[in-house]
Amino acid sequence: MQGRDNLLHRRRLEKVFVAVALVLIVSALLVLLSLTAEMFIDGLPRLNWKFFTSFPSRHASDAGLLSAWVGTVLVISLAAIFSIPLGIAAGVYLEEYGRDSWLAAIIEINVTNLAAVPPIIYGLVALGIFVQSWNLGETVLTGGLTIALLMLPTVVVVSREAIRAIPASLKEAAYAVGASKWQVIWDHVLPYSLGSILTGVIVAVSRAIGETAPLITVGALTYIAFLPESPFTSKFPYVSFAWLQAPFTVVPIQMFNWISRAGTDFQANAAAAGAVLVILTLLMNGVAIYLRYRLRKAVQW
Amino acid sequence: MVEQEQSQSMVSERPPVVAEVVDLNFFYGDFHALKNINFYIPANKVTALIGPSGCGKTTLLRCFNRMHDLYPGNRYEGGILVNGENIISPKVDPIEVRMRISMVFQKPNPFPKSIYENVAYGLRVRGIRDKSLIDQKVEEALRGAALWDEVKDRLHESAYALSGGQQQRLCIARAIVTDPDIVLFDEPTSALDPIATRSIEELMVSLKERVTIIIVTHSMQQAARFSDYTAFMYMGELIEFNDTKTVFNNASHPQTQEYISGKIG
Numbered sequence: 001m002q003g004r005d006n007l008l009h010r011r012r013l014e015k016v017f018v019a020v021a022l023v024l025i026v027s028a029l030l031v032l033l034s035l036t037a038e039m040f041i042d043g044l045p046r047l048n049w050k051f052f053t054s055f056p057s058r059h060a061s062d063a064g065l066l067s068a069w070v071g072t073v074l075v076i077s078l079a080a081i082f083s084i085p086l087g088i089a090a091g092v093y094l095e096e097y098g099r100d101s102w103l104a105a106i107i108e109i110n111v112t113n114l115a116a117v118p119p120i121i122y123g124l125v126a127l128g129i130f131v132q133s134w135n136l137g138e139t140v141l142t143g144g145l146t147i148a149l150l151m152l153p154t155v156v157v158v159s160r161e162a163i164r165a166i167p168a169s170l171k172e173a174a175y176a177v178g179a180s181k182w183q184v185i186w187d188h189v190l191p192y193s194l195g196s197i198l199t200g201v202i203v204a205v206s207r208a209i210g211e212t213a214p215l216i217t218v219g220a221l222t223y224i225a226f227l228p229e230s231p232f233t234s235k236f237p238y239v240s241f242a243w244l245q246a247p248f249t250v251v252p253i254q255m256f257n258w259i260s261r262a263g264t265d266f267q268a269n270a271a272a273a274g275a276v277l278v279i280l281t282l283l284m285n286g287v288a289i290y291l292r293y294r295l296r297k298a299v300q301w
Numbered sequence: 302m303v304e305q306e307q308s309q310s311m312v313s314e315r316p317p318v319v320a321e322v323v324d325l326n327f328f329y330g331d332f333h334a335l336k337n338i339n340f341y342i343p344a345n346k347v348t349a350l351i352g353p354s355g356c357g358k359t360t361l362l363r364c365f366n367r368m369h370d371l372y373p374g375n376r377y378e379g380g381i382l383v384n385g386e387n388i389i390s391p392k393v394d395p396i397e398v399r400m401r402i403s404m405v406f407q408k409p410n411p412f413p414k415s416i417y418e419n420v421a422y423g424l425r426v427r428g429i430r431d432k433s434l435i436d437q438k439v440e441e442a443l444r445g446a447a448l449w450d451e452v453k454d455r456l457h458e459s460a461y462a463l464s465g466g467q468q469q470r471l472c473i474a475r476a477i478v479t480d481p482d483i484v485l486f487d488e489p490t491s492a493l494d495p496i497a498t499r500s501i502e503e504l505m506v507s508l509k510e511r512v513t514i515i516i517v518t519h520s521m522q523q524a525a526r527f528s529d530y531t532a533f534m535y536m537g538e539l540i541e542f543n544d545t546k547t548v549f550n551n552a553s554h555p556q557t558q559e560y561i562s563g564k565i566g
Contacts (some may be wrong), residue, residue: 014380099373100373145400167410169408169410170410170412170413171371171407172368172371172404172406172410173406173410173411173412173472173475174398174412174422174426175367175368175371175399175421176368176404176406177399177400177403177426177475177476177479178394178396178397178399178423178424178426178427178479179422179426180394180426182424187422187426188412192413198473222405284349
């Protein structure tokens with residue numbers, strides 16, 4: 001009977017633990033939900049076509065997100081173009097070539113540390129290198145490079161993990177028919193790990209979209225009433241890189257700017273910009289989950 | 302001591318040989334995994350490597366296609382002579398070796414690609430682009446692996462849709478499509494059911510005409526069933542090498558007899 005009393009006690013303890021865990025998670029979710037809901041309710045009156053097609057303005061009801069979202073798209077695209085190939089290449093090197101070499105060990109320690117460095121430090125580094133030494137100015141190019149720097153460690157870590165997850169038996173199978181190392185990497189390692197890499201990259205991008213501090217440090221403006229030049233022109237050679245030299249702002253900075261005008265109608269604009277960021281992040285994570293699902297189904301072992 | 306006994310137990314009349322193993326030693330870092338191995342691989346025969354777990358039979362097999370080169374800290378000494386060339390010499394490119402000596406693994410490991418692409422891969426890495434030639438070679442290899450009739454209507458479906466036994470035959474097709482001199486089999490049936498095992502064994506016997514086979518097997522019965530020559534290994538040493546009948550019925554070394562009768566192992 002002693003044993004049964006003890007068992008009842010242990011069962012009760014288990015129930016108590018489940019209840020406590022449930023209360024904690026539900027309250028955390030409720031707080032998050034109410035904050036998001038409040039933001040959406042505040043921002044809803046502004047969330048219309050005009051909001052996305054207007055430049056910022058002195059009048060809250062006229063002010064829009066046009067220069068900010070274009071800036072975000074340009075900066076993030078540049079960052080992706082720079083960081084994704086470099087990050088994947090670094091991951092391939094560390095996993096497939098640099099195993100057990102001192103150079104790889106040094107790179108590995110640095111990458112792991114870099115992933116934990118606060119974003120504003122990247123802003124300072126970027127200010128010193130891109131703006132002051134390289135004289136790139138406070139431009140879209142600088143912003144893209146800065147965010148690329150920030151994304152790089154994540155992309156490297158994600159790539160390494162994806163590559164490491166490929167079974168050795170598949171690589172051995174390829175080597176066994178006479179494939180060279182590069183053929184094994186190009187024909188097998190990269191295609192099989194691409195799904196996981198892409199998923200990680202999208203998560204990194206969706207985090208980078210919200211980055212504010214490093215871009216303020218490198219001199220993103222808070223008020224821009226014009227767009228960068230179009231990358232496509234009507235005259236030969238039909239592409240132009242002038243937009244790289246343009247000053248820029250991004251959505252979170254625009255949002256910050258509106259928030260700082262306390263007690264005015266601009267609060268609604270800030271809430272609307274916040275809602276846009278949240279929706280964008282959710283969308284990107286949704287794409288990441290879908291991609292993971294699709295590509296894992298195509299490549300399984 | 303062992304070596305003397307070894308040479309006494311060698312068959313006196315040598316069949317035509319494709320590979321000759323001479324004083325082969327192998328080290329995983331400091332661990333001396335293979336000790337002074339001397340024997341030969343008769344051409345167009347099945348040679349089985351048997352012995353208890355950890356005796357070094359898979360290690361020996363993986364020397365033949367330089368698989369150990371993929372991992373750091375491994376070291377060979379001595380030689381494996383194929384056409385007079387020492388294929389474990391650092392001067393020989395391991396990729397060149399693997400182009401002539403292919404391998405089938407313990408667990409079926411097809412690529413997550415189509416059936417066709419799995420077989421064609423060995424040709425593609427060699428830079429062959431001629432589609433009709435690839436088509437023809439793929440069909441030949443799949444016929445050789447007794448798989449053609451089962452897959453000819455779904456060549457472009459995923460290899461993962463096949464059963465375990467079919468996957469292993471696909472891996473065999475992948476290994477023979479490039480007409481290698483030797484195909485290495487590392488316990489190819491250990492993950493398969495008895496029916497699939499039987500079909501793989503029959504397949505290996507039929508392959509003897511085109512290639513030489515070296516097979517590592519955990520099952521003595523399997524070695525007795527269809528191999529022509531058998532090498533018994535114990536603790537990293539080659540204890541006995543002879544034609545399979547002699548090894549199983551009239552082993553000259555007491556350890557071989559003990560293993561075969563089930564006293565050790």
